[in-house]
Amino acid sequence: MPASYLDRVDLSADRIPERWYNVLPDLPRMPEEYVDAATGQPLSDGQASRLFVPALVAQERSVERWIEIPGPVREAYGMWRPTPLFRAVGLERYLGTPAEIYFKYEGSGPAGSHKLNSALAQAYYAKRDGVKRLVTDTGAGQWGQAIALSCARFELELLVYMIRASYGQKPYRRILMETYGAQVRPSPGPDTAFGRGLLHEFPEHPGSEGTAVSEAMETVLDDPCSRMAVGAFSNYCLMHQTVIGLETREQLEAIDREPDFLIASVGCGSNMGGFVNPWIAQKLAGREITLIAAEPAACPTLTKGVYTWDYPDSSASGPQVLSYSLGHDFIPPVIHAGGLRYHACAPLIGLLRHEGLIDAVALAQSEIFAAGRLMARVHGYLPCPEAAHALKAAIDVALRCKEEDRKAVIVFCYSGQGFLDLGAYGDFNSGVLEDVEPDLSAMPAAVPA
Amino acid sequence: MPASYLDRVDLSADRIPERWYNVLPDLPRMPEEYVDAATGQPLSDGQASRLFVPALVAQERSVERWIEIPGPVREAYGMWRPTPLFRAVGLERYLGTPAEIYFKYEGSGPAGSHKLNSALAQAYYAKRDGVKRLVTDTGAGQWGQAIALSCARFELELLVYMIRASYGQKPYRRILMETYGAQVRPSPGPDTAFGRGLLHEFPEHPGSEGTAVSEAMETVLDDPCSRMAVGAFSNYCLMHQTVIGLETREQLEAIDREPDFLIASVGCGSNMGGFVNPWIAQKLAGREITLIAAEPAACPTLTKGVYTWDYPDSSASGPQVLSYSLGHDFIPPVIHAGGLRYHACAPLIGLLRHEGLIDAVALAQSEIFAAGRLMARVHGYLPCPEAAHALKAAIDVALRCKEEDRKAVIVFCYSGQGFLDLGAYGDFNSGVLEDVEPDLSAMPAAVPA
Secondary structure (H helix, E strand, O other): OOOOOEEEEOOOHHHOOOEEEOOHHHOOOOOOOOEOOOOOOEOOHHHHHHHEOHHHHHHHOOOOOEEEOOHHHHHHHOOOOOOOEEEEHHHHHHHOOOOEEEEEEOOOOOOOEOOHHHHHHHHHHHHHOOOOEEEEEEOOOHHHHHHHHHHHHHOOEEEEEEEHHHHHHOHHHHHHHHHOOOEEEEEOOOOOHHHHHHHHHOOOOOOOHHHHHHHHHHHHHOOOOEEEEOOOOOHHHHHHOHHHHHHHHHHHHHOOOOOOEEEEEOOOOHHHHHHHHHHHHHHHOOOOOEEEEEEEOOOOHHHHOEEEEEOOOOOOOOOEEEEEEOOOOOOOOOOOOHHHOOOEOOHHHHHHHHOOOOEEEEEOHHHHHHHHHHHHHHHOOOEOHHHHHHHHHHHHHHHHHHHHOOOOEEEEEEOEEOHHHHHHHHHHHOOOOOOOOOOOOOOOOOOOO | OOOOOEEEEOOOHHHOOOEEEOOHHHOOOOOOOOEOOOOOOEOOHHHHHHHEOHHHHHHHOOOOOEEEOOHHHHHHHOOOOOOOEEEEHHHHHHHOOOOEEEEEEOOOOOOOEOOHHHHHHHHHHHHHOOOOEEEEEEOOOHHHHHHHHHHHHHOOEEEEEEEHHHHHHOHHHHHHHHHOOOEEEEEOOOOOHHHHHHHHHOOOOOOOHHHHHHHHHHHHHOOOOEEEOOOOOOHHHHHHOHHHHHHHHHHHHHOOOOOOEEEEEOOOOHHHHHHHHHHHHHHHOOOOOEEEEEEEOOOOHHHHOEEEEEOOOOOOOOOEEEEEEOOOOOOOOOOOOHHHOOOEOOHHHHHHHHOOOOEEEEEOHHHHHHHHHHHHHHHOOOEOHHHHHHHHHHHHHHHHHHHHOOOOEEEEEEOEEOHHHHHHHHHHHOOOOOOOOOOOOOOOOOOOO
16 A cells, blocks of 8 residues: 555664774875964964864874774764664655665654764763863754753763854754753854854844854853864864764665765765765775765855865854855855855865865755655655755755666765754745845855866 | 763564554453443444444454554554663663663654554554544644654545644644644634534633544544544554563563563553553563553542543543543643643553552652653653653652662653653743642542442
8 A cells, every 4th residue: 555665774783883984094185274364374283272172183183094982982872873774665666766765864863863973972072181161053953952962971061152043943952952951042142252243233143153153162262171062064073973874884785785876965064974985985996976965055055165265163263274165254044954054164075075076966945845845754754954955965866867767876864853843844834935045245266276 | 981871772673563462352351342321332333433443443342362463554663663672771870779770762763752653553544444534633742743644654634633732832743743744723623513612611721632532523423534543542552552562572581681660651541551561461460560650640540530431532422431530521731741631541541550450650740851851961862741751750669779779670661752842841941830730620420339
């Protein structure tokens, strides 16, 4: 009777990866270092350690290919990892495609998204290095809830700057962070000089990851016992996320499949990096595999941004980095995929894109919510808007395979579940959700080739 | 460093049970049949089939001990089953108890609660029997979202009467049902004669499972192509839920443990029945095992209700059943554990209680939310308020074991996750949540012994 079913590939608990994979030694060149805008010199480890956890500063430019996952972090992964790989047979049938569609499901953990993979590591190292409080920014709140859970587990204080648009749109995420014991403040807000300045100029400022980063940075620089936690930007953050790709590779091997397409959403790039990096060395060695970054048309960093030196924060007070950017003054429209509203992307993702290793597509929010609702109806699982970007991109590839009668293996990263995004689905269901064009006038100049 | 961790016991996908366990043939006597109040006679299968799906009417009083799970239902269980059994070592250490605390985690599926176990079966049989539309009631909305998902999967229409208090408190659950394609209406509402009557008398009526059942029943009787789906009341519903207990038993055997205490929350009794029934035969044979039903002090059916004939619906228009009841006119206070606001309980649960096979405790909502928050902080997983009742009862038993220096094995059913209940946690966090005393003046007289 039902034409739809899921095939599931599980790994046993003892197959949680023992090591993270660090792609840096396998790349043709290293990502550029962060540069102190005042001196034009690379940020020293000492300067970086004033902002970030020392153990993580050391990981940031490590050239060890494999880094052991500390016991307490791996033990914490045991709460929900390994995560299942599903084959979405029902969706294949619905689309009538000869392609096989798989998804790596990162929504089953206690935080509901992939963000916990790095959050637990960051909280662990912070505690070990004697940090008293972590300070962070969060967009849609997925990162915030993951780091809040992790700080509860490793007994650290946490202060979260949540971008004002999400703070209003997603009260449940804020409450969840508070339930874990975190302090949550809207950004821009009155607690920092930067936030006060922005509010003075533009009282209705919706905030962005850039404003929240600036406020977090200012707060850390004012308090020697605090350090930043970052949801996606750093090389180490992408490295922690490679548990996703490593498990996926083992699961595909178990069913004797090789992926032709690997697809993930990109805001800053943590689930993309964690998902595809374990295949980068093979791709560089000539293997045919297409890696696709799915981003919102409202914040088209990889499809319309330029590869240049820019600030990762809106206040232009931090170090500069080389990556794709829409300009640090870019204010993204208020779309529901709050986690993808960032003006730039991780330097490592920028480098992969610049080297031609990953492709990118930009998607409108109406089409990603339609894909999310379809997924829910066919397979029960409701994706968060971020994950729905990867899903929609996978559907588009599957439909191309149908035209070409191609039996490709498509695997996408289902980065999180959507229970806390139901306000957005409600807007979509009732037809009030509109596609919005970004204002790209803050675009910086490209670095000369 | 962290004193807290979870041990996980997984079963492989091929260990999804192949059969449901039907406790009826193992009981000292059968639950009484439903009685037509007009005639005083047991409801015929013909009468019952006018309200319910024929295949399920046949299951209701089956005395087969094992009933095969249809292929498409078992395949659908594969979306998320078998579910993990966790040992909450961190919680044990926090409490300083010598007891071992385990929980069967039913929150990992696409609907987020145990309700899907029966919803999929009911939708499957309805489709097979040619029903066009299912009509149902939902309290907190957990059942509603599970049956909405199931109707999407098996391509059936669905109309849900959601009790008005939850409809207002939990918009995300309503939106989720609508995203799956269901129609959702608040109860009492203007669409039925019963709803209109109630609203006329009491315009602010918060609704109850009783009012929603009455409206669903009236709607079904008005439409020959519709049948009722029920979240908890029927014997078959509890039987479908035995996949929980059967998996738990296998998981405990795998780690060589025998439970001393099995604990579940009870509103109507579906997760309780599904969890403990696989041990009932052993208990009747003399095995020492304590089965505890955890219910809200605001709706104390098993601790303060009486065992008597009463109506399962507020309109007193349906058949009568023998079970524990607070009276069909009972209007429960608006507490956040919406799923536990029912004036009666399943006849099978009532019989088990009446026979002295299960114990019951009543808990205030402030203490269950405190337990839920503790769980989140220690183990990351945030329980729904219903599951937090079982958790709190388990904590109380573990603390008694500490006083008695007893190494008991405590297992509770973690019936669902709490992302869609964060409004309630927000009230708790901000201190506005109050404990409420029920008005027990509608209590019926007990059946003479």
